[in-house]
Amino acid sequence: MTLGSGKNRLKIKGKFLAFFSIMPLLLATALIRVPCPICGGSGFVSSTGMEGVRISKIESSTQSTSLQACANYRLYNMEITMTLFNSGTRDADGFIDLYLLNYSTGTILDNEFTVEIIPAETEITDTFNSYFKVEVDTTGPVTVTAAVEKSGVACKACNGAGKVALNAWPFYNSMKANFTETQRIFKPYVAPVFIQPEH
């Protein structure tokens, strides 16, 4: 009994000590902003795990260009080799936007998309062909650039800012699985519409 209450008092004392040493620390850390653990600092959460995906390398070469549909448009067949890295802890399965760029003028001539599956914490390299529709009189050097389509929604933990206070970080980090789950709102990707030319 005596031993029990002694232990209890020690516990309470310990709690007070913890309180008085932690409080100033909390106040100080409230001012320090760190990358949000939920969205990894991007400010939004993807429904497909694409938030951790980065394009580390992209190369393209023109395979052929041809006039299509009674010379209504020119079709570029581009061979693209892309290296993607998924730093996330879950597998990603989503869209990559592709842009055909005239690199002498810097204008986007057309956009397309491709689907990639990148396992968690893995780098993949994919080579594929993509077709772009441009105006008939388009000439000049072209290249393909790409961007990860995150189909994301603003992160609820940081309100889309990408950063949280350091003192809130452990809280959000421990809630991570929960947060990611509730934020995963299904938002279908709206692909660019390809209109079949009339003959």
Ligand SMILES: [Zn+2]
């Ligand atoms: Zn966030």
